[in-house]
Amino acid sequence: MYTISKPTGDYYKVKLKVGEIVEATLFGESTQMFGKIISIIKHTWNNNQEYIFLCFKWLKNLNEADTLLGCPIYQIQHLDNDSFNQIHPLSVVLQSSNIPFIHYCKSSCSFQQHDTTDYEYIRNDFFFKAI
Numbered sequence: 001m002y003t004i005s006k007p008t009g010d011y012y013k014v015k016l017k018v019g020e021i022v023e024a025t026l027f028g029e030s031t032q033m034f035g036k037i038i039s040i041i042k043h044t045w046n047n048n049q050e051y052i053f054l055c056f057k058w059l060k061n062l063n064e065a066d067t068l069l070g071c072p073i074y075q076i077q078h079l080d081n082d083s084f085n086q087i088h089p090l091s092v093v094l095q096s097s098n099i100p101f102i103h104y105c106k107s108s109c110s111f112q113q114h115d116t117t118d119y120e121y122i123r124n125d126f127f128f129k130a131i
């Protein structure tokens with residue numbers, strides 16, 4: 001659980017964990033993206049203030065839908081280089097994950113383990129929070 005303070009003095013809390021897919025808005029970007037958190041980095045600056053950074057692998061919407069569920073299919077993007085485009089401050093995440101993604105299992109997945117070489121996920125549009 002992390003608390004993010006805005007320049008205005010307002011703050012909000014997010015709950016994150018490695019492996020989770022979250023919605024993020026990058027600086028200078030108007031569209032929101034989905035990224036899988038692959039690591040959480042804590043850096044202590046000279047002023048003893050702690051800064052949290054997230055390392056992402058971004059998901060690309062394949063503009064396809066599962067034939068049975070009709071849910072959109074996403075694929076984890078693989079960049080040719082490990083650029084810093086993958087590391088962003090915690091503040092790019094506006095809220096705790098509320099859009100669940102599940103592995104788009106193929107026949108190579110077993111009951112015990114997903115096939116880690118398969119990078120496709122489906123966005124579960126049937127998930128909602130009861131009010």
Ligand SMILES: [Zn+2]
Binds near residue numbers: 103104113
């Ligand atoms: Zn699977």
